[in-house]
Amino acid sequence: MHIMEGYLPLSHCLGWAAVSLPVVVYGSRRIIRLLNEKPETKMLLAASGAYVFVLSALKIPSVTGSCSHPTGTGLAAGLFGPAVTAVLGTIVLLFQALLLAHGGLSTLGANVFSMAIAGPFVAYGLYRGLTGIGASAALAIFAAAALGDLATYCVTALQLALAFPDPVSGTLGAAAKFLAVFAPTQVPLAISEGLLTVIVMNLLQRYSADELSALKPAVREA
Amino acid sequence: MLKRNLLLLFAVIALAILPLVIHHGGTAEFNGADNEAAKLVETLRPGYQPWFTPIWEPPSGEIASLLFALQAAIGAGLIGFYFGRRSASGPRSAPGRRPEKLAPGE
Numbered sequence: 001m002h003i004m005e006g007y008l009p010l011s012h013c014l015g016w017a018a019v020s021l022p023v024v025v026y027g028s029r030r031i032i033r034l035l036n037e038k039p040e041t042k043m044l045l046a047a048s049g050a051y052v053f054v055l056s057a058l059k060i061p062s063v064t065g066s067c068s069h070p071t072g073t074g075l076a077a078g079l080f081g082p083a084v085t086a087v088l089g090t091i092v093l094l095f096q097a098l099l100l101a102h103g104g105l106s107t108l109g110a111n112v113f114s115m116a117i118a119g120p121f122v123a124y125g126l127y128r129g130l131t132g133i134g135a136s137a138a139l140a141i142f143a144a145a146a147l148g149d150l151a152t153y154c155v156t157a158l159q160l161a162l163a164f165p166d167p168v169s170g171t172l173g174a175a176a177k178f179l180a181v182f183a184p185t186q187v188p189l190a191i192s193e194g195l196l197t198v199i200v201m202n203l204l205q206r207y208s209a210d211e212l213s214a215l216k217p218a219v220r221e222a
Numbered sequence: 223m224l225k226r227n228l229l230l231l232f233a234v235i236a237l238a239i240l241p242l243v244i245h246h247g248g249t250a251e252f253n254g255a256d257n258e259a260a261k262l263v264e265t266l267r268p269g270y271q272p273w274f275t276p277i278w279e280p281p282s283g284e285i286a287s288l289l290f291a292l293q294a295a296i297g298a299g300l301i302g303f304y305f306g307r308r309s310a311s312g313p314r315s316a317p318g319r320r321p322e323k324l325a326p327g328e
Binding site: 001002003004005006007009010043044046047049050051052053054055056057058059060061062063064065066067068095096097098099100101102104105106156160164165166167174177178181182185186188189191192195196198199200202203206207208 | 230241250252259262263305308
C-alpha cells in the first residue's frame, strides 16, 4: 500500500504530512507517559512494534495473482490505541523508505496517514466497540486486524485518486479503479492478518494477563 | 489452545499457498500491488514522471530481499524473545482465572 517516492504532488505530500505529524507527536508523548506510569508494558510495546515489522515485511501472494503485504498494526491498535500505533507504524515506514526504497520520504506523510493512523483508528474503534458489547477478545481482534488492514488500503486508493483523478469520471472514478487494484488482492491477506493476530492474542491472554490488565481500559477481559 | 492456534496457523498458510495452486501454470506474475497501482497512474496520467526519486535504492533484488529478511528477522526475534520470557515464567493468572494446563513440550 506504500505510495512510491515522487508519486504524489508536493502539495499533497505536505498536506498529508501536516495531518500526520501532530498524531505522531501526540503518540510519542503517550508512549513516554505510558512507559513512566506502566513500565511493565515496555516489553509488550516492543513486541507489538516488532509484529508490525514482521507483517509489513511479508509480501504474500493473493488469489488475484499479485502480491501485497499485511500491515500488522491491528494488534498494537487494540492493545495501546491508535496514537501509540502511529509512532510504531512510522518507524517501520521510515525503515522501508530509507533502506528498501519501498514507499518514500516525500510520500511518508501520506503513507503514515493510511497505515499508521487511519487503519489503526478503525482497528481500535472495532476492538473497543466489539469487546464493549461482549464479543470475545479473539473475535474482536480478528475484526480489528482484518478490517484495519483493509481500511489502510482503501485510504491509499483514495489518496492516489485525489492525486490522479480520472479524466472522465473524476476522483470517484479513479478511486474505484485504484480500489479495484488493491481490494481484491487485499481481502484474503486481511483475513490472514486477522487469523494471525488472533493467535498472538491467544498467546498474550495466556502468558501476559498481567500486562493486559495493566493496559485496561484499553484492553478488557472478554 | 495449542490445537486452536495450530488450526489458525494452518488456515493462514493455506491462504498463502492457495493462490499459487490456483494460478499454477497460468500467466499470473505475482507482481506487487504497489506496482500495479503505479501502472494505473501511468494510464490515468500518461507520461507521469515521479518528481522525487529515492535517495538510496538497494542495488539489486538480492540486497532488497536481504533487507526484507532482516526486517522480518528483527521483528520475529523480538517476538520470540518476548514470548520466551513470558512462557518461562509460566502462565500468569489474572484475578479469578485459573492457570491453564501446560501443553506438552512447553
